[in-house]
Structures are given as C-alpha cells and as structure tokens.
Amino acid sequence: MGILGGGQLGRFFTIAAQNMGYSVVVFDPDNQSPAGKIANKHICRPYDDLEALDELKETCNVVTTEFENIPAETLRYLEKDIIVRPESKAVSIVQNRIKEKSFLKKSGIPVGRYAVIDNFEAIKFFNDEVDIFPAILKTAQFGYDGKGQIHVDNALELENAFVSFNNTPCILEEKLDLDLEFSIVIARSVNGNYLEYPLVENQHESGILDLSIIPARVTSIQKKEATKFAKKIARDLNYIGVMAVEYFISNNQLYVNEIAPRPHNSGHFSIDACVYNQFDQQVLTLAGNEPKNEETKFPISVMLNLLGDIWFRNGEEQLEPKFEMIEGPKISLHLYGKSEPRIGRKMGHITILGSENQSIEDVIRKTESIRKTIWEN
Numbered sequence: 001m002g003i004l005g006g007g008q009l010g011r012f013f014t015i016a017a018q019n020m021g022y023s024v025v026v027f028d029p030d031n032q033s034p035a036g037k038i039a040n041k042h043i044c045r046p047y048d049d050l051e052a053l054d055e056l057k058e059t060c061n062v063v064t065t066e067f068e069n070i071p072a073e074t075l076r077y078l079e080k081d082i083i084v085r086p087e088s089k090a091v092s093i094v095q096n097r098i099k100e101k102s103f104l105k106k107s108g109i110p111v112g113r114y115a116v117i118d119n120f121e122a123i124k125f126f127n128d129e130v131d132i133f134p135a136i137l138k139t140a141q142f143g144y145d146g147k148g149q150i151h152v153d154n155a156l157e158l159e160n161a162f163v164s165f166n167n168t169p170c171i172l173e174e175k176l177d178l179d180l181e182f183s184i185v186i187a188r189s190v191n192g193n194y195l196e197y198p199l200v201e202n203q204h205e206s207g208i209l210d211l212s213i214i215p216a217r218v219t220s221i222q223k224k225e226a227t228k229f230a231k232k233i234a235r236d237l238n239y240i241g242v243m244a245v246e247y248f249i250s251n252n253q254l255y256v257n258e259i260a261p262r263p264h265n266s267g268h269f270s271i272d273a274c275v276y277n278q279f280d281q282q283v284l285t286l287a288g289n290e291p292k293n294e295e296t297k298f299p300i301s302v303m304l305n306l307l308g309d310i311w312f313r314n315g316e317e318q319l320e321p322k323f324e325m326i327e328g329p330k331i332s333l334h335l336y337g338k339s340e341p342r343i344g345r346k347m348g349h350i351t352i353l354g355s356e357n358q359s360i361e362d363v364i365r366k367t368e369s370i371r372k373t374i375w376e377n
C-alpha cells in the first residue's frame with residue numbers, strides 16, 4: 001500500500017496497515033517525515049516528480065492520501081495505472097474551499113453565508129454596509145490548522161487581507177456565533193456501505209484543535225441530521241475510504257464547516273476507545289474490504305492535543321515535557337516522532353478514557369488536571 005503524505009496521520013495508517021500484514025510505501029518530500037521513519041520504504045521526493053510517482057506505481061497496488069493538499073494532478077497521474085482511494089475527483093473538490101462550498105450547496109447541505117472572492121475586482125462590491133462583517137477571509141487552497149485565514153471586521157480590513165494573500169482566490173465567510181463544534185468520521189466501502197463513529201465535540205484554540213470530547217453533547221436530532229449529511233456527502237462524492245465532516249452549531253442551526261478527505265485529528269480517540277480505529281478502516285476500505293464494525297469499548301473519552309508550545313513553556317527555552325508525570329490507568333500518550341517541536345505544531349496527543357462510574361464532565365476535569373500537570377512540570 002502507498003500513502004501520499006507522511007505526517008502523524010500517515011504514521012498511524014502505516015502502523016495499522018503493517019499490523020494487518022501489508023507493506024507500506026510512504027511518499028513524502030520531508031526526510032524527517034514521521035511515517036517515512038517507520039515505513040517499509042520512504043520515497044522522499046516532491047509530489048510532482050513523475051519518475052518517483054512511477055516508482056510508487058511499480059511498488060504498490062493501491063494508494064491513499066493523508067492530507068488534502070496533495071495536488072489532485074498527482075492523484076490523477078497515479079490513477080491511470082493503479083487504484084487510488086479516495087479518487088482525484090473527490091479530493092479536487094474538497095481541497096478547494098470554493099469548489100467544496102458550491103458542492104455542498106448543490107447537495108442541499110446547509111453551509112454558512114459566504115462569498116467567493118477570486119479577483120481584486122470582486123472586493124469592490126464589499127463596503128461596510130454589506131451584511132457579512134465580521135467575517136473570515138480564507139484562501140481557497142492550502143490552509144490547515146487555521147493557517148490561510150484572516151478575521152476581517154470591515155471592507156478596508158478585507159482589502160488588506162486579500163492583498164496580503166497576494167490576491168489568491170479566497171472565500172469570505174460570515175463569522176458565526178458558535179454554540180458548539182463537532183465532527184464525524186465515517187468510512188465508505190467500494191460497495192457503498194458505511195461505518196460511522198460517534199460524534200465528537202471539538203474545542204479549538206487559535207484555529208487549532210485542542211480538545212475532543214466523545215460523545216459530542218448534541219441533541220439526538222442534530223446527531224441524526226449530521227450523520228445523514230455525512231453519508232450524503234460521501235455518496236455524492238463517490239467517496240471510498242475514510243472521511244471526516246466538521247460541523248458548526250450556531251443559534252441552534254446546524255451547518256457543515258468543511259470536509260476532510262482522510263482520517264481526522266478528532267477521530268484519534270478511536271485508537272484507544274474502539275476495537276477498530278479510523279486507520280484500520282482506512283486500510284480495510286483501501287484494500288476493497290468492508291469496514292469493520294467499530295465497537296466502542298469506552299463510550300466516553302477525551303482527547304487532548306499536545307502542541308509544540310509545551311516545549312517552550314518557559315518562554316524561549318526548549319524543555320522536554322515530563323510526560324511520565326501523567327501516566328496512569330486509562331490514560332494513553334501518543335507521540336508522533338517529530339524531531340523538532342514548534343509553536344502550533346502537533347507533536348502528539350493524550351486520550352483519557354472514561355470509567356463506568358464517570359460522567360463526561362468528570363473525564364473533562366481529569367483532562368484539565370493532566371494539562372495543568374504537563375504545563376507546570
């Protein structure tokens with residue numbers, strides 16, 4: 001099996017595939033790539049290197065991706081000769097916010113109010129009377145973890161933001177008053193069968209996922225709607241593999257925020273809480289098998305992301321966190337093998353599993369005390 005992209009998602013995929021007996025080729029231009037380090041083979045070349053892609057074709061029967069910013073052109077080139085899941089067509093829609101939003105609208109999925117700004121002329125339409133501010137300008141492509149986004153309160157700020165993005169195509173989204181954010185990870189097989197994980201409630205800090213709470217504290221109607229939308233999205237994209245959908249609830253209204261054509265950070269609880277995790281499903285569906293019924297061994301869990309910030313908790317100084325301080329029952333630490341901690345860089349995560357007599361709030365409190373221990377040591 002081949003995977004394009006060798007970050008932590010690729011690394012968990014590699015582990016899952018190898019556990020099932022597959023050999024894995026990781027294709028990633030970074031020679032320090034976390035997945036490349038454990039792969040059976042690491043092709044360390046740029047994504048548009050045709051000779052290297054030919055080598056991938058010769059070594060693999062099937063190829064998948066770990067993130068949406070792989071050029072769709074690369075997938076198209078591979079899919080001429082080998083199986084690529086998800087297909088370039090689906091990825092090319094999801095990796096571009098303009099295409100993604102118009103796809104969602106066409107599928108009848110509720111999205112927040114937005115405008116396409118793909119040239120400087122389009123800016124002229126926006127004066128302070130236009131009812132979209134406060135808003136967020138997002139580049140159509142290549143954003144992640146809140147990058148490629150600028151909050152704008154008026155027409156002048158919008159113009160400056162667009163110029164600072166070098167007039168690259170963008171969407172302008174109305175800034176919603178968020179009651180809650182949540183996501184769902186689903187898998188869809190080549191035969192069109194679905195598997196869905198429980199909804200995950202997500203809390204972000206500066207545009208980066210901080211905490212995930214399982215199950216999300218939403219109403220049963222919201223859960224039903226969200227699950228229905230996710231399946232419709234997968235079907236309409238002709239999607240094979242694992243996919244995540246992010247949602248907003250604002251003024252009790254449900255909106256789809258965005259789609260991720262891959263396993264998702266918010267699905268990491270499944271590694272410890274379920275018999276088959278989201279990466280197992282990625283391997284299974286990639287091989288053309290049916291996803292395996294997830295059995296949630298631990299119905300309540302909380303995941304805390306560990307960012308590079310922790311390494312700099314004493315100002316500029318780089319300190320190795322004393323993670324051994326937080327070891328204990330039902331606490332599971334995962335580090336991604338990244339050699340260089342940076343502010344805002346995802347270095348690992350911790351999953352805290354709930355016991356039978358604990359409420360969600362109990363597990364959140366336990367998580368916050370673990371966070372405090374890490375920062376204070």
Ligand code: ADP
Binds near residue numbers: 147176181246258
């Ligand atoms: P990324 O690709 O970085 O995940 P998102 O579009 O999901 O980009 O934005 C990251 C986070 O920023 C969201 O999870 C949410 O917390 C906040 N955000 C994004 N768009 C909006 C919006 N229109 N209104 C309110 N908050 C938003």
Ligand code: MG
Binds near residue numbers: 246258
């Ligand atoms: Mg997002």
